[in-house]
Amino acid sequence: MNKFGISQPVRRSEDSPFLRGHGKYVSDIKLEGSLTAYILRSPHAHAKILSIDVSLAKSQQGVHLILTGEDYKKAGLGAMPYVDPPTPDWNPDCIFKPEQYGLATNIVRYVGDIVALVIADNIDIAQDAANLIDINYEILEPTIETEFATSENKTPVWSEAPNNISFTHKTGNSSATDKAFNEAKYIITRKHVINRVAANSMEARGILASYNKTEDFHTIYLSTQMAFGVRKIIAENIFGEEESKFRIITNDVGGGFGMKASFYPEYAIVVWATRILGKPVKWIEDRSEAHQTDYHGRDNVTEVSLALDEKYNFLGLKVDTIANLGAYLSTNPAGPPTIHLGGLIGVYKTPVAYVTVTGVFTNTCSTAPYRGAGRPEASFIIETTIDAASRELGVDPIELRRINMIPSTSLPYQTPLHFNYDSGKFEEALDKAIEVADLAGFEGRKNKSRDLGRYRGLGVSYSIERAAPPGFEYNEMQFQPNGELIIYAGTTNNGQGHHTMYKQIACEYLGLDPNNITVVEGDTGEVKKGFGTGGSRVSAMGSSAAYLA
Known part of the structure; x- marks a missing residue:
């Protein structure tokens, strides 16, 4: 394995110019x-x-x-x-x-x-x-609040949408979910407000x-x-x-x-x-x-209900979200509130679910994909709802999760909200987290902190996400007469370390010195085609394109 190869602890190629104040941003360019x-x-x-x-x-x-x-x-x-x-x-x-x-x-x-x-x-x-x-x-009169954007007394942001609704998206099995709720022993309902954020x-x-x-x-x-x-x-x-x-x-x-x-x-x-x-x-x-x-992120109000039987098995899930789109539609406004709805099921064997997402206009800045683009929201909703069920029913939060976790023997597993898990050792990962966190020693650490006038809490969350959405990426490698390599990548570097990654791949398979490799990104005049960066896609699709090149 090359010492600058894949999985090796290497110095990032990008850092030296920044440490010496030689970064080149739009403001630095003079024409x-x-x-x-x-x-x-x-x-x-x-x-x-x-x-x-x-x-x-x-x-x-x-x-x-x-x-x-x-x-x-x-x-x-x-x-x-x-x-x-x-x-x-x-x-x-x-x-x-x-x-x-x-x-x-x-x-x-x-x-x-x-x-x-x-x-x-x-x-x-x-x-x-x-x-x-x-x-x-x-x-x-402006319309501002997400939850009340569709109220009768609210002024329309657009006259063509008098109720301020841009779209309503529904997915899942409504009748099967209603049936599960009718048969449930317990129903836990919560309203979650996920606030607006700026990058x-x-x-x-x-x-x-x-x-x-x-x-x-x-x-x-x-x-x-x-x-x-x-x-x-x-x-x-x-x-x-x-x-x-x-x-x-x-x-x-x-x-x-x-x-x-x-x-x-x-x-x-x-x-x-x-x-x-x-x-x-x-x-x-x-x-x-x-x-x-700058387009904002999140800004959702969600009502979620979880149905359970007498043994605390999850029977069904209902989710109703109002998503604030702002005054105008950004380039991909419906993506964050709808694209990752599969994450609402988490790692649990909930048999049925039904979700409604309503995108609304308000007199605010537009919202757009930001930091996970719907993935953190989905995990937050299901995990905090499970915690609420744990408190209300008096069941240990880890045990409640364990009861409902998809067993390895059930894989591949088709969830009721699109995702199909082809692999995973969910309970094994939970056990490993408990061991690493030294859960058994938590009470002792808590008491010790209390003696020092500090408060120590314990939270549990089991998140699962889909990254690298479908698409394409481009990579071309050209050797120069002096033996140096130029990598033309269709991705766009935003500080994640793309150049280091591409060099590691080239060094791994071509046996090169990283100092003899140049990476060109983000220039449509130099690179033939590409997609860009977003959705945690570059390390998966960019590296795959580089490997094929």
């Missing part, structure tokens, strides 16, 4: 003649735009361009993209998909909605000019776009997880042109966490601005903008 973009955003959660006057702002020295929603519509540019989730039983016709454009036109629908784009010599001039834009709003990446979003009018070619530096996906959307969805006219370059990325896997309106309007002006345009998000407009 001659670059202009600065500033985005004027709505201070209101819900309001009509009665008028916008940009004349005074346009007259300021150093201001090159101001664009509004009316300009976007007149230019005939496309709406933001929507992608159906790869959810079993998903009906593409079940969802209402309102169109979102690069800038708001007659109505703003959340605090941070884009009202105007200002391009100037520098950020100070741009911001001062934005402050001179005269906007007359008529304030409307807050170290590097906020940013884009630097340059357009060569002579060659009709765009070069775009972007902090993203999906270089190839963004190129396709900008080319086809926004401008209706060939992908060959656009090059996306993603260098170092200071954190993505799923939030940077989506497409954002800022990308469309900055590229549009550079096309108009013929000069490079850079937009770097500030931290306040990030908190307001």
Whole structure:
């Protein structure tokens, strides 16, 4: 086995530049003649735009361009993209998909909605000019709370959806589940509120776009997880042109966490601005903008009921979730609340289940995949419900799990919510966790901590997740005349250590020195094709592509 091979303790190839301050982010890239973009955003959660006057702002020295929603519509540019989730039983016709454009036109629908784009010599001039834009709003009542978004007295975010419902997705066996509940000795019901979260990446979003009018070619530096996906959307969805006219370059990325896997309106309007002006345009998000407009995660309200018999065997599961989608649909809004519903069954032999997920609009920032994208939520719901049953029925939480655990002799096992477990030693893993945690010694440690004025608690959770969703990945390896190897990977590095992984694979099977290997990622001009990073897929699909290469 090569000393830099698979499973070896090696130094990460990526770390040295960062430790020496040589990371290369969008903000670090300087192009001659670059202009600065500033985005004027709505201070209101819900309001009509009665008028916008940009004349005074346009007259300021150093201001090159101001664009509004009316300009976007007149230019005939496309709406933001929507992608159906790869959810079993998903009906593409079940969802209402309102169109979102690069800038708001007659109505703003959340605090941070884009009202105007200002391009100037520098950020100070741009911001001062934005402050001179005269906007007359008529304030409307906002709808904010997830749980009550569909209430009769709530103002519709979209007139076409008067009940604020975007979609309703149902899966499982309703009649069989009802029957199991009718026959149950015990029914445990709980409401779980999974709060909204923001990614807050170290590097906020940013884009630097340059357009060569002579060659009709765009070069775009972007902090993203999906270089190839963004190129396709900008080319086809926004401008209706060939992908060959656009090059996306993603260098170092200071954190993505799923939030940077989506497409954002800022990308469309900055590229549009550079096309108009013929000069490079850079937009770097500030931290306040990030908190307001980086797509959020989670924000679900779930009512769950677990049916048990007199011996505490699980008989059935009912789950009803309201998922807050925000004011607009992000690129993949229905994915997080629906794609991992199989995780609600966990490692338990619950025979029947029925799940309803309702996606609702509110006057808030859009939600999108973030840190597990529905997997942590599913595990949280089933595991906390089992804990509630344990407390209410007076049964040890570990014993209750053990009673209902899928035995190895039952594998492969088809769950009632899509997942089919082909292997697994669930009880053996539980026993190992108990041993490693020294559960027998817990009371002694608890008493010792109490003597020191500290409190020690014990929690139990048995989570199972599906990672690496279906798709493809690309990898190409080219030897140079001097014997060095260049690996072209279709993934997009966001700090996970992709370069180290690819080098380990090459060293393992080709016997190379890692110092003689270069990895190229995130550049659609250098790599022929690819998908990106997200859903814990790169170590599985990226490495498989590298092995085949």
